[in-house]
Amino acid sequence: MDKGLRTAMRKGVVIVIGFCIISILLTAFWIEWGRLAYAYLLGFVAPPIYDLIGFENAPIRGMRLRYINVVPFTALVLVTPGIKPRRRFLGLLLGLFALFVSHLALNLTSLVQPGPAMPIASSLVSDALPLLVWIIVAYPAIRRFIPTLGSEADSTDDPKDA
Numbered sequence: 001m002d003k004g005l006r007t008a009m010r011k012g013v014v015i016v017i018g019f020c021i022i023s024i025l026l027t028a029f030w031i032e033w034g035r036l037a038y039a040y041l042l043g044f045v046a047p048p049i050y051d052l053i054g055f056e057n058a059p060i061r062g063m064r065l066r067y068i069n070v071v072p073f074t075a076l077v078l079v080t081p082g083i084k085p086r087r088r089f090l091g092l093l094l095g096l097f098a099l100f101v102s103h104l105a106l107n108l109t110s111l112v113q114p115g116p117a118m119p120i121a122s123s124l125v126s127d128a129l130p131l132l133v134w135i136i137v138a139y140p141a142i143r144r145f146i147p148t149l150g151s152e153a154d155s156t157d158d159p160k161d162a
Contacts, residue, residue, distance in 0.1 A: 015079055022075040030071055038067060046104055059110050066106060066118065066126040070099050073130035080134075082141030091137030098133050102126065 026034075043060050050058040077083070077092050102125070109122045118126075135142065 011081070015081065018079040019075050022078055023071060026071045026074055027068070030068055035067065042103065042107070046107060049104060050108075055108060055111070058108055059114075060107060066123065067103055069126060069130045070096060073099060073134055076130070076134040077137055080138045080141050082144060083138055084140075087137070087140070095130075095133040095137055099129065102129055 039060075046058075046060050050056065073095055074092065077088060077095065083091070106118070106122060106126055109118050113119050
């Protein structure tokens with residue numbers, strides 16, 4: 001096996017192990033303390049926001065299981081190599097804010113479907129959003145790992161000729 005490939009594989013394994021360790025630690029923190037603090041924050045912030053946008057008396061579901069999607073997002077941002085520190089910090093703040101806003105919207109699904117279950121579309125969006133936000137935050141670092149497909153052919157071929 002090529003030495004460069006072995007080095008790249010080792011780096012990849014270290015990143016995956018780091019992601020797993022950070023995810024486990026953040027999940028333990030979330031379960032023991034974070035979800036209760038987050039429920040308190042939502043209970044304090046959400047009612048005035050809902051009143052402002054016309055959803056007075058909307059229920060606050062501070063314990064919805066999908067709120068844990070902050071964990072994989074945070075872990076991905078922390079372990080992705082090549083993100084500049086300023087972008088990592090701002091991306092983490094803005095990404096967590098975007099997830100918070102999505103959680104405010106997620107609460108409103110209880111108006112449509114009361115109870116602990118959510119509509120399937122809301123569940124899919126909630127599950128995919130951390131990955132999408134991470135791609136935006138980490139894009140400069142990620143694009144270095146994705147080879148351009150057919151870059152030489154693209155420069156010589158004119159799509160109008162086809």
